[in-house]
Amino acid sequence: MCEQHDQQGPSDVRATAPDVGRRALVRGAGGLLLGGGLVVAGAGAARAATSQNGWPASSSPSAIGITGLTVAGHAFPSGVRGGQVHTILGYVARRFHSEVEALVTPGNWGYNYRVISGSTSLSNHASGTAIDVNAPRHPLGSSGTFSATQVSRIRSILSSCNGVVRWGGDYSGRKDEMHFEINVRPGDSRIAPLVAKIGGTTPAPTTAWSTVQSGASGFRVTAIQHLLRARGQSLTVDGVFGSVTVSRVKAFQSSRSLLADGVVGPKTWVALVVTVQNGSSGQAVVAAQKALTARGYSLTADGVFGATTASKAKAFQTSRGLLADGVVGAQTWAKLTI
Structure with a gap:
């Protein structure tokens, strides 16, 4: 999985944590597993209640509405934040699977309550607003793990998301090409139109649909x-x-x-x-x-x-x-x- 980091904050959040001295972090049951094998239970639990992108975070998944996410039969363990975030990240994952690279299991991750390595900020995974896709194929710190055609297709996905989603391959420092995250604060004016555009929710009642049934033609x-x-x-x-x-x-x-x-x-x-x-x-x-x-x-x-x-x-x-x-x-x- 990635060490989601804040070398460059989202458009409306300016991150200040330095990018220094990070040791590898991987998921541990109930905590963080550091490079030396030490598990720190509940790491970050006393830290700020929002992740780096400004979304509420919690060590209790139910407290922030974490729900399951499965795309093309591939589960994202622990899920992601429900509602609009689920719609957006699910959309990104589905398009990634169909247009960029077929998902593999294991290797896809979502919610994980932890701090960003080398920082005092909570990872965006801690608020359920980030996913990692095909992590083994696109390891943290590696650049160029996607072909030019694949990068072009990733750019198309990001363009469709109207600035709401950021790709770790665009980090100004160490790259994180497995990583996609919500790039705006809760309530940002771009979120609802994006959700409506990608069809994640039933359109507003003012949007009418036809009714078509047996005997119809055309x-x-x-x-x-x-x-x-x-x-x-x-x-x-x-x-x-x-x-x-x-x-x-x-x-x-x-x-x-x-x-x-x-x-x-x-x-x-x-x-x-x-x-x-x-x-x-x-x-x-x-x-x-x-x-x-x-x-x-x-x-x-x-x-x-x-x-x-x-x-x-x-x-x-x-x-x-x-x-x-x-x-x-x-x-x-x-x-x-x-």
């Missing part, structure tokens, strides 16, 4: 069928909501603990849509491209989200009063399919 059904395929359901895309589509919708709903009625209403839409953007590919991109075409923004449905698809998505978003970022998240999906 581009909404086509989008649903492609999205079902993206979610692992096997069916033919024919734009007709027949018995097979009903069956696959029910199977998907059951997998998400939704009412398995075969009707694609707001809750099913929110669970079904996949956030796609520049660099994405696959069935969800085809669904977005066909929906954009149906809305008058014609383009080839080739399943590759490139510059043309991004341009058309931005034009559609502008026409609907949405943030024109070219990212097709829940809010944009709702407008596309209403």
Whole structure:
């Protein structure tokens, strides 16, 4: 795991701890295991109640709402902070897995109550606002553990997070390329829009979704069928909501603990849509491209989200009063399919 450190504070938090004399720290049950093998139980327990990025921290996971995080079958032991943080870090981890490098187990970490080595500040892991991914492949202090293409994809993820997330590979001193952390204080004005954009929560009640069910036909059904395929359901895309589509919708709903009625209403839409953007590919991109075409923004449905698809998505978003970022998240999906 990393020694999350504060050589350069987040945009609104100026860290002052020196980067000197750090010994290796690894997780120990109930404390910190120092390089010499000494376990310090409850290390940092008497320190400040906020982590380096300003989020409340606690040695009691339940006190700060730590909840489990699993991505593509790979668990982050001890989980991360619930709510908006869980949505954001889960989004980062899922995109990392699908676009940068497949996650491996063991090697992914979340909450851990401890101080930053060589500092008096609590690690951002102590507030559940940081994750490490594929730690054995990207050891602390190593630079260049990702290829240029992988770094470009990491940059795309960070860009989509609007400054809310920082990567340890961008530290000004010792690099920590396994590490991603929340980079703003609680309540920052960028958090809620980001969560809404990436589809982590049900959109506000003012955002309407269509209801599509057996007997329907057209581009909404086509989008649903492609999205079902993206979610692992096997069916033919024919734009007709027949018995097979009903069956696959029910199977998907059951997998998400939704009412398995075969009707694609707001809750099913929110669970079904996949956030796609520049660099994405696959069935969800085809669904977005066909929906954009149906809305008058014609383009080839080739399943590759490139510059043309991004341009058309931005034009559609502008026409609907949405943030024109070219990212097709829940809010944009709702407008596309209403």
